Amino acid sequence: MDIDQVETFLAVGTFGGFRRAGEALRITQPAVSARIKALEGDLGVTLFARGRGGLALSPAGRALRPHAEPILHAVALARQAVHELRPQSAGALQIAAALSICAYLLPDVLERFRTARPRVLVTVRSGHSKEVLEMVLAGEAEIGLARSLHHPAVETVSLGDDPLVLVQHRAHPLVRGRRARLEEVADRPLVFFDRGSSDWTLTHGLFRRAGLVPNVTLEVETIETAKKMVERGLGLAFLPHLAVSGELRTAALVAIEIADAEPLSRSLDVIHPSHRALSPEALPFLQSLRAAIRGTRARR
Secondary structure, eight states: OOOHHHHHHHHHHHHSHHHHHHHTSSSOHHHHHHEEEHHHHHHSSSOOEEEEEEEOHHHHHHHHHHHHHHHHHHHHHHHHHHHSSSSSSEEEEOOOOOOOHHHHTTHHHHHHHHOTTTTTTEEEEEEOOOHHHHHHHHTSSSSEEEOOOOTTEEEEEOOOOOEEEEEETTEEEEEEEESOHHHHHHOEEEEEEEETSSHHHHHHHHHTTTOOOEEEEEESSOOOHHHHHHHHOOEEEEEEHHHHHHHHHSSEEEEEEETTOBOOEEEEEEETTTTTTTTTHHHHHHHHHHHHHHHHTOOO
């Protein structure tokens, strides 16, 4: 077992597929497959299983994940410690971000930031919003990016709204038109993702408050997997606008407005410890973040 294999295993588990993991790691899909096969061969187990909901962790994969994450974090800290001793070091920046923000916003942000500060070592850790808050409070990250986060020990700056949007595939419409009543939506096949997350809770709450039971026919682990199911015409899904903005622009996916229910809004927040000043590396990162968000809104 080597570090590249562990990193690739976590990336595939996070992004729900070899292609997206390869894009995140900037390696080819065959290279991702080779690393996973080598790790499975070393451990003598199968780490992923393919089912109706797409690629998911096997029981062995779920057992490995909580041990793999600290390994990768320890390696990042070791690299950072060595990096800071180098005379030419331009500093380091630790970021914690929600999974969907890591996948759909951070690549654009870090591309801009790298242009401005090419020598800064950036470490990114991902998790649910609550885990992002915990990492910032524990001092494991200077900046947290998540949704609707408030705590007395952190300063929260809202960067705007990232609503959950009900989408269907243009070529496989399950609802006629661009507007529907919630009762009609509840009767259609629905794809839910990431049980227990804030997105999952918000979506379930929408139906619960209306006294409806949603017809959930697929439940998957990641946003990307849910999107793939919608693209195959297997159901409707409430997905973050960040995750589907490109598909909405090209009309590959179509947004459906719920006529008789409130929008599922969530704020996109930046948090940092209130008792500590931001580092010189954090300030240009926040500038890159705001510029990326302005670009995303301009493309809507």
